[in-house]
Amino acid sequence: MSDRRVVVTGIGCVTPIGTGTEALWAGLRARKSAVRTLTRFDPSPFRTHIAAEIDGFDPTDWLEAKRAKRLDRFSGLTLVGSTMALQDAELDPRSIDPTRGGCFLGTALGGVAKGEEEHTKFLEYGVRDVDPAVALSVFPGAGSCNVAIETGWTGPNVTNGMSCASGAMAIGEAFHVIRRGSADVLLAGGAEAPLAPLCFGAFAIIRAMSQRNDAPHAASRPFDAHRDGFVMGEGVAMLVLEERSRAVARGARIYMEIAGYGTTNDAHHMTAPRPDGAQASRAMHQALGDAHLQPHEIGYINAHGSATALNDVTEAGALRQVFGEAGVRQIPMSGTKGYHAHALGASGAIEAAISALALHHGWLPPSINLDEIDPGALDLDLIRGEGRSVRPEHMLSNSFGFGGVNAALVFRRDH
Numbered sequence: 001m002s003d004r005r006v007v008v009t010g011i012g013c014v015t016p017i018g019t020g021t022e023a024l025w026a027g028l029r030a031r032k033s034a035v036r037t038l039t040r041f042d043p044s045p046f047r048t049h050i051a052a053e054i055d056g057f058d059p060t061d062w063l064e065a066k067r068a069k070r071l072d073r074f075s076g077l078t079l080v081g082s083t084m085a086l087q088d089a090e091l092d093p094r095s096i097d098p099t100r101g102g103c104f105l106g107t108a109l110g111g112v113a114k115g116e117e118e119h120t121k122f123l124e125y126g127v128r129d130v131d132p133a134v135a136l137s138v139f140p141g142a143g144s145c146n147v148a149i150e151t152g153w154t155g156p157n158v159t160n161g162m163s164c165a166s167g168a169m170a171i172g173e174a175f176h177v178i179r180r181g182s183a184d185v186l187l188a189g190g191a192e193a194p195l196a197p198l199c200f201g202a203f204a205i206i207r208a209m210s211q212r213n214d215a216p217h218a219a220s221r222p223f224d225a226h227r228d229g230f231v232m233g234e235g236v237a238m239l240v241l242e243e244r245s246r247a248v249a250r251g252a253r254i255y256m257e258i259a260g261y262g263t264t265n266d267a268h269h270m271t272a273p274r275p276d277g278a279q280a281s282r283a284m285h286q287a288l289g290d291a292h293l294q295p296h297e298i299g300y301i302n303a304h305g306s307a308t309a310l311n312d313v314t315e316a317g318a319l320r321q322v323f324g325e326a327g328v329r330q331i332p333m334s335g336t337k338g339y340h341a342h343a344l345g346a347s348g349a350i351e352a353a354i355s356a357l358a359l360h361h362g363w364l365p366p367s368i369n370l371d372e373i374d375p376g377a378l379d380l381d382l383i384r385g386e387g388r389s390v391r392p393e394h395m396l397s398n399s400f401g402f403g404g405v406n407a408a409l410v411f412r413r414d415h
Contacts, residue, residue, distance in 0.1 A: 006178045007414055009252040010089025010240030011353050012081040012189075015340050016052035016233055021088060025357050028339065028365045031387070033217040035231050035341055040195045046204035050216040051195055052233035052341035070133060071146065072114035073193040073234075078105060078143030079150060081236035082187045086151075089240040089252060093151035096185050101153035103144040104174035106166025106190040108345035108401070110140030110159075113196035143191050155183050161345070163401030164306070165263070166190055167237070168348030168409055172261030174241050175409075184246055189238035190349035200232060206271070208308065220342070221369035222305030222335025223312050223377045230306045233341030237349035239356070244414075255356040259394070259412040260293065262286025266404025272310055273400060277318030280406045284322045284396065287408035291394070295323045298331055298410075299392025300364055302351050304400045305335020306342055311400060313376035325379065332390065334383045338368040348399035348407065355395050355411055362391035 013020065016034035017027030034052045043049040059068040059076040062083050068076060086093060093101065115138040121129045136142060141159040148157050156177055160166050167190020174188035194200065203209050210229040212219035220231040247254060262283040266274035273280065288295060304315055319328050336354055343350060358364050366383045373382060395411040
């Protein structure tokens with residue numbers, strides 16, 4: 001690896017707690033959950049009736065109407081998030097060599113919800129009613145390829161489908177590409193639009209999701225003793241990753257530096273994390289080593305905190321392996337899925353955006369809905385209540401997914 005440094009100069013986000021950086025930050029400061037009873041479709045056939053939906057998303061607010069009409073919700077979210085990120089970075093995509101720009105995206109389901117919608121039409125009305133563009137919507141790479149068409153960037157364009165770790169992995173892989181000198185500016189993040197009956201129902205069938213239907217706002221509760229599963233959400237977060245000297249030369253605002261990345265696989269089970277947390281901890285060690293840091297130098301952890309029975313205590317154990325019994329008591333951490341729920345492949349990217357804003361503003365968000373800490377996580381310094389006014393030097397963000405996928409990112413305050 002070269003000594004090139006990589007910084008975040010733009011953030012584009014559409015989430016259940018806010019669209020755009022100012023609204024996302026306001027949503028965090030409000031310390032309220034966006035989870036509610038589903039309105040996108042009738043959830044009554046399933047045990048779970050709740051989710052975190054995005055209100056009022058209209059891609060024509062950001063894109064030409066003719067262009068937006070051709071996109072399904074997944075690609076629309078991806079392209080809007082990317083457009084917003086470039087605007088936030090005050091970066092004209094035509095201002096860089098197109099061979100030196102590209103897009104890295106993570107998503108668990110891509111355009112599957114669009115395929116589900118069109119399949120319903122096919123069964124009810126026949127093939128003539130199916131949208132001819134369905135073949136161009138359902139493949140996961142549709143989002144990043146639409147970004148390439150929009151920007152004209154001909155550099156690396158990669159979409160991974162590594163479940164709930166995919167957004168973080170997209171950022172980490174893009175970071176390595178810029179650092180080694182293969183690109184100068186990359187859009188990187190995650191997008192997910194899974195709120196369709198079969199996509200949603202598939203997780204309800206395996207009882208992975210919360211059934212707290214009578215109290216939606218209290219349903220997503222990372223590390224709480226009374227959690228009963230994750231809550232599904234939707235959204236996008238795209239970051240502009242830029243080689244630092246280029247960003248400084250053009251006078252760009254820098255949110256943070258990306259300093260390290262690690263990824264491993266449990267090789268254990270498709271839905272259950274490896275009980276000893278050995279590979280999750282190894283991913284964190286990799287990220288720290290990549291950043292040339294010791295564990296005690298981390299000043300905040302944005303935990304994966306999915307609010308599932310197994311994941312939260314396994315993550316707590318993995319954190320102890322990395323930071324030690326004493327270390328976990330001294331590092332502030334939070335699980336922010338209580339706010340925005342779990343947007344599958346977009347979650348790691350949304351949490352990276354939250355980490356960037358927390359570092360920029362000097363305030364760490366709390367874990368909301370954390371009424372009674374699980375006995376397996378009692379020694380963690382989980383932020384509660386009003387949050388904390390701190391601007392740490394280094395941060396760690398974890399993302400874990402089905403299939404035993406583990407990813408960790410290290411962020412640094414720019415100076």
